[in-house]
Structures are given as C-alpha cells and as structure tokens.
Amino acid sequence: MSRYELRFSGSGGQGLITAGIIMAKAASIYEGKQAVQSQSYGPEARGGSSKSEVIISDGPIDYPKATTVDALxxxxxxxxxxxxxxxxxxxxxLVDSDLVTKLPATGNFKIVSFPIINTAKTDVGREIVANIVALGAMVALTGQVSRENAEKAVLSSVPEAFIELNKKAFSIGYEKALAASV
Amino acid sequence: MSKKVAFLQGNEAAAHGALYAGCDFFAGYPITPSTEVSEVLSAELPKIGGKFMQMEDEIAAMATILGASLAGAKVCTSTSGPGLSLKQELIGYGCIAEIPCVIYNVMRGGPSTGMPTGPSQSDVMAAKWGTHGDHPAICLTPASVQETYEEMIRAFNLAEKYRTPVMVMPDEIVAHMRERVVFPEKGEIEVVPRKSPTVPPEQYKPYDTSFGDVPPLASFGSGYKFHVTGLNKMQDGFPTTKADVVQAEEERQIRKVDANIDDIVTFEEYMLDDAEVVVVAYGSTSRSARYAVNVAREQGIKAGMFRIKTFWPFPDKQIKALASRVKGIVIPEMNLGMCSLELERCAQGKVPVLGIFRVDGEPINPDQILAKIKEVK
Structure with missing residues (x-):
C-alpha cells in the first residue's frame, strides 16, 4: 500500500504544526485520501525543536509516526x-537557505533550498506566513495533494481577515519551490 | 445526504463524543496533554445550555462532577497522570456511592509530573487499583481519533447502565494526533438514558436491590431526598457496619461489572485464525503492532494481533483461549510491564509472554515489535 511520509521541522512558534495539519487536512478532507498528523514538541511555547509528521495513504494508516521519511x-x-x-x-x-547553511554531508537527497522566511517577509509582506510559504513549497515538491485542494485546506484553516495574505503566501511558496527545484 | 466530517485531534473528538452522548456538565482543571477537551467543551457547552466549570484543582473537579451527576446531569472531566492520582479518592467515592461519570485521562509520562508532552501507557493499573478498596472498574483504551469519539459515547452509556465511574484512557499519541472523523447522525449511535425511579419519593431508596443489581438513581432537586455517603451503606443510603449488608453490597458493586463482562469487554482480532504468535496491544501501540503483523505476514510468519479496546474489565476469557493455541504472546506497551502482568496471569505459564517496554517518551516502532515476534520459537 502507498504510504507517503512528510515531516515539517523547525523551532516552536514557526507554525510548522499548523502547516502539517493543513497538509493532512488537504489529503484527508479534500483529496479523498487518508491522512494522520502527529507532532512532538517540548514544554516551551516558543523555541525548542518542534516537528509535525504527516502520513498520507490511499488506504488505512496504522503506525501514525514516520518510519522512513519521503519529504522533510x-x-x-x-x-x-x-x-x-x-x-x-x-x-x-526542503530547507530555508538563510537558516540552514550546513547541508547533510551524506545521503542522496533531492535538496531544494530558498530563503523561506525572507520570502514571507519581503515577497508576501508578513514573516508570520512563512509556514504557509513552506507549505506551498512542500505541496509543489511532493505532489501528494493537488494545488487546488491544498489551497482549499489553507483557506478553511485561517481567519477570514487573513485569507488573501495566506493565499498569496501559499502561491508564492508553490512557485518558488518549482523554480528552485529545476 | 453526506455525513459531516472534520479533521480533528483525539482530544477534540473526545469532547464532541461527550456532547453526542448528552454530556451537559463538565468540571476540570486544565492539564497537558488533555487540555483541548476543556477548550472545546468550554466553547460548546454554553451553546446547548450546559455548564462548564474550570475548577481550582483536580480534586474539586472530580467532586463537582459527582455532585452534578447526582443532580441529574451527564458529566465528565478530563485529566492526565498527576490529576488522575489526585482524583483517586473521589473516584472510589463515585464507585461506592454508585454515581455515573466519565473520567477522560490522557496517559503521559510519569510518575508525578513525569513528561507532560510525552506519550505513555502507564496509568492502566491506576485505572483499576488507584483508588483503595474493592470496587468495579471500567476502562476503555481507544486507538484512533474516530474510536476516541465513539468510545466516549460508549463510556457515558456504560456509566449510566452500570451506575459507576468509567474511564477513557487514550495515550498522548492518540489524544494529540489528528485524523478524519465522520460524525454519526443523531440517533445513529444509541445513547443510554439514566434509569429513573418508578416509585414515589417516600418509597424511594437509592440502593434498592429489588430493581436488580443496578438500582434506579433519582436526581436531586426532583423531589426525591436521599442520603449519599462514602461509608458502606444500606439500601436507604445511610451508613451501616452490619456484616451481612456490607458484604452483600460490596459484592453487588463488583457484580455489576463482572456479571456483565461480555456486554462491556470489546476487542479486535486481526489475522488470528491461523496465528502462531499473537501481539496483544492497546492504544497507539496497536497501530505499530498492526504494521509489524503485516510485515511479518509478508515474510511468511504467522502473526496476528489481539487488540484490547476495553482494558478493564480485562478480557481474561479471550486471552486464556489464545494462550492455549498460540506459541507465544508479544506485548508492546509504553510502561515497564503492566498489561504483561495480566497476560501472564491469563496465560498461566502455558506460553511465554514477551514484553517490549518503553518509557522514554518515544513510541514503540514496528521494527521493535517485528524483532520480538521473531523471538517466539
């Protein structure tokens, strides 16, 4: 059975758990697949390492945590x-090129990097949507959910007043990732 | 019409399950990793005329739901390890005074403050033996978000049917992970109402066994007056030390659960028909077990899983039957060997019981279980 594993990692407060939730929601509510999202985090509200894992499959998902990650x-x-x-x-x-300067020395990965947080700050206009820029990029790179379904999941997850901002963030992230991965 | 679906956390689903079951009163003290139950119910209960109370502490929360239940409300509280410890005396009070209530306890690392954000399954013995004295215990251990929703409804039903506290105990992984939930329509899942007295107030006794082992419970404020105490009591609710009455009442309280074990105990059998090795698992660990069993089968190993859905009362009969036909039992659990003691008791030395015990805040992964399956000769 197909089993696709994604991990969103960074530090607490970057909105990565939210990004994972939206990815899983896109798959399970809008794409008609099955998805499980889980997370682990420390006691801190901000700072400290944080990760959110999403498993996507065409069938039932047993183990809800990552085994071997397809996209990180x-x-x-x-x-x-x-x-x-x-x-x-x-x-x-996928890494933020400003924050991750030392890439793994071993391992044969398809590495995509662009300044995610800076893109949110300068291209979108608000640093706070960096997680949605990253989500757009992950959607583009993984192809597990369609762009349309992912966008629906984003828009159903954010407050009314911030719909345009998030739409823009998602779209820019999606395009940047495609451009960066060529 | 298509059903309502949502992408929810186990804790959120538990709160919605409580609402489906008719919960109209919640008292609690927020504690990681069960706080989301309070968040949802504090928003939802006022909308339906229910009451949400944030209490000064865990003990007060337990006392308050017992009081509210006696006043006719369908009640629950939510907590985690340290809170469960604090609630124990009053859980015993709920058992002896026979007050329906649901305690939702998310298992995190322990003892004491332990690891608040880490998963564990180390409260399963506290669910039965945490409060002192002989008493009935019902404890459900869901393994998915949908099941957490449904088991909350069943917990309310069992609490009313057997007039006793019922615990729902997901581990932190189940409580915090998110999955799609399909909401049942109203009426699709049975909701058991409280058995009310059929006699007038002057004839009413709160523990009148002429109505069977589960006497009807009147609501305070409805004209029925009766005495409630934590002391051993007579049929009218007043304390007694009469040996024959105390013995009979204690035995009846246990019998409410023991005589109805087939109504209460639920489990799932996965690939057990020809299994030579059975993995017994509960909660999120059962998901790793299912993964491991599937891989074992691909490798030609005859493995299966017995998933415990109702931890208490323990599925003795089913485990005894398994122990007489398999070569070995594997038990992965996020504690240092609790369920494994029960399995050894049931297996009576007929087959080895191999444990995988983990208390480091990390889940037991399928590889660990597969390796243990292979140790069974």
Whole structure:
C-alpha cells in the first residue's frame, strides 16, 4: 500500500504544526485520501525543536509516526541536523537557505533550498506566513495533494481577515519551490 | 445526504463524543496533554445550555462532577497522570456511592509530573487499583481519533447502565494526533438514558436491590431526598457496619461489572485464525503492532494481533483461549510491564509472554515489535 511520509521541522512558534495539519487536512478532507498528523514538541511555547509528521495513504494508516521519511522540511539548522537521519534515499529535503547553511554531508537527497522566511517577509509582506510559504513549497515538491485542494485546506484553516495574505503566501511558496527545484 | 466530517485531534473528538452522548456538565482543571477537551467543551457547552466549570484543582473537579451527576446531569472531566492520582479518592467515592461519570485521562509520562508532552501507557493499573478498596472498574483504551469519539459515547452509556465511574484512557499519541472523523447522525449511535425511579419519593431508596443489581438513581432537586455517603451503606443510603449488608453490597458493586463482562469487554482480532504468535496491544501501540503483523505476514510468519479496546474489565476469557493455541504472546506497551502482568496471569505459564517496554517518551516502532515476534520459537 502507498504510504507517503512528510515531516515539517523547525523551532516552536514557526507554525510548522499548523502547516502539517493543513497538509493532512488537504489529503484527508479534500483529496479523498487518508491522512494522520502527529507532532512532538517540548514544554516551551516558543523555541525548542518542534516537528509535525504527516502520513498520507490511499488506504488505512496504522503506525501514525514516520518510519522512513519521503519529504522533510527543515526550517532551522538544528532541525536539519536532527531530522535527516531517517530521510530516505532519493527523498526530498526542503530547507530555508538563510537558516540552514550546513547541508547533510551524506545521503542522496533531492535538496531544494530558498530563503523561506525572507520570502514571507519581503515577497508576501508578513514573516508570520512563512509556514504557509513552506507549505506551498512542500505541496509543489511532493505532489501528494493537488494545488487546488491544498489551497482549499489553507483557506478553511485561517481567519477570514487573513485569507488573501495566506493565499498569496501559499502561491508564492508553490512557485518558488518549482523554480528552485529545476 | 453526506455525513459531516472534520479533521480533528483525539482530544477534540473526545469532547464532541461527550456532547453526542448528552454530556451537559463538565468540571476540570486544565492539564497537558488533555487540555483541548476543556477548550472545546468550554466553547460548546454554553451553546446547548450546559455548564462548564474550570475548577481550582483536580480534586474539586472530580467532586463537582459527582455532585452534578447526582443532580441529574451527564458529566465528565478530563485529566492526565498527576490529576488522575489526585482524583483517586473521589473516584472510589463515585464507585461506592454508585454515581455515573466519565473520567477522560490522557496517559503521559510519569510518575508525578513525569513528561507532560510525552506519550505513555502507564496509568492502566491506576485505572483499576488507584483508588483503595474493592470496587468495579471500567476502562476503555481507544486507538484512533474516530474510536476516541465513539468510545466516549460508549463510556457515558456504560456509566449510566452500570451506575459507576468509567474511564477513557487514550495515550498522548492518540489524544494529540489528528485524523478524519465522520460524525454519526443523531440517533445513529444509541445513547443510554439514566434509569429513573418508578416509585414515589417516600418509597424511594437509592440502593434498592429489588430493581436488580443496578438500582434506579433519582436526581436531586426532583423531589426525591436521599442520603449519599462514602461509608458502606444500606439500601436507604445511610451508613451501616452490619456484616451481612456490607458484604452483600460490596459484592453487588463488583457484580455489576463482572456479571456483565461480555456486554462491556470489546476487542479486535486481526489475522488470528491461523496465528502462531499473537501481539496483544492497546492504544497507539496497536497501530505499530498492526504494521509489524503485516510485515511479518509478508515474510511468511504467522502473526496476528489481539487488540484490547476495553482494558478493564480485562478480557481474561479471550486471552486464556489464545494462550492455549498460540506459541507465544508479544506485548508492546509504553510502561515497564503492566498489561504483561495480566497476560501472564491469563496465560498461566502455558506460553511465554514477551514484553517490549518503553518509557522514554518515544513510541514503540514496528521494527521493535517485528524483532520480538521473531523471538517466539
């Protein structure tokens, strides 16, 4: 059975758990697949390492945590160092190029990097939507859910007043990832 | 018409399950990793005329739901390890005074403050033996978000049917993970109402066994007046030390559950027909077990899983039957060997019981279980 594993990692407060939830929601509510989202985090509200895992499958999902990761997002150097160990050969590694300067020395990964947080700040206009920029990029790179369904999931997850901002963030993230992965 | 679906956390689903079951009163003290239950119910209960109370502590929360239940409300509280410890005396009070209530306890690392954000399954013995004295215990251990929703409804039903506290105990993984939930329509899942007295107030006794082992419970404020105490009591609710009455009442309280074990105990059998090795698992660990069993089967190993859905009362009969036909039992659990003691008791030395015990805040992964399956000769 198809089983696709994604991990969104970084530091607490970057919105990566939210990004994981939206990805899983896109798959399970809008794409008609099955999905499980789980997370682990420390006691801190901000700071400390944080990860959110999403398993997507066409059938029932038993083990809800990652076994070998197909696609990993690392938004800090610490996350990149800590969470690439179970990324599978040929898997996708997306990093923020400003924050992750030391890429894994071993492992045959498809590495995509662009300044995610800076894109949110300068291209979208608000740093707070960096997680949605990253989500757009992960959607583009993984192809597990369609762009339309992912966008629906984003829009149903954010407050009314911020719909346009998030739509823009998602779209820019999606395009940037495609451009960066060529 | 298509059914309503949502992408929810186990805790959120538990709160919605409680609402489906008719919960109209919640008292609790927020504690990681069960706080989301309070968040949802504090928003939803006022909308339906229910009451949400954030209490000064865990003990007060337990006392308050017992009081509210006696006043006719369908009640629950939510907590985690340290809170469960604090609630124990009053859980015993609920058992002896026979007050329906649901305690939703998310299992995190322990003892004491332990690891608040880490998963564990180390409260399963506390669910039965945490409060002192002989008493009935019902404890459900769901393994998915949908099941957490449904088991909350069943917990309310069992609490009313047997007039006793019922615990729902997901581990932190089940409580915090998100999955799609399909909401049942109203009336699709049975909701058991409280058995009310049929006699007038002057003839009413709160523990009148002429109505069977589960006497009807009147609501305070409805004209029925009766005495409630934590002391051993007579049929009218007043304390007694009469040996024959105390013995009979204690035995009746246990019998409410023991005589109805087939109505209460639920489980899932997965690939057991020809299994030579059975993995017994509950909660999120059963999901790793299912994965491991599937891989074992691909490798030609005859493995299966017995998934415990109702931890208490323990499925003795089913485990005894398994122990007489398999070569070995594997038990993965996020504690240092609790369910494994029960399995050894049931297996009576007929087959080895191999444990995988983990208390480091990490889940037991399928590889660990597969390796243990292979140890069974």
């Amino acid at each position: 997002l690392a938004m800090t150097q610490e996350a990149c160092d800590k969470y690439t160990h179970d990324l599978k050969e040929g898997g996708i590694l």
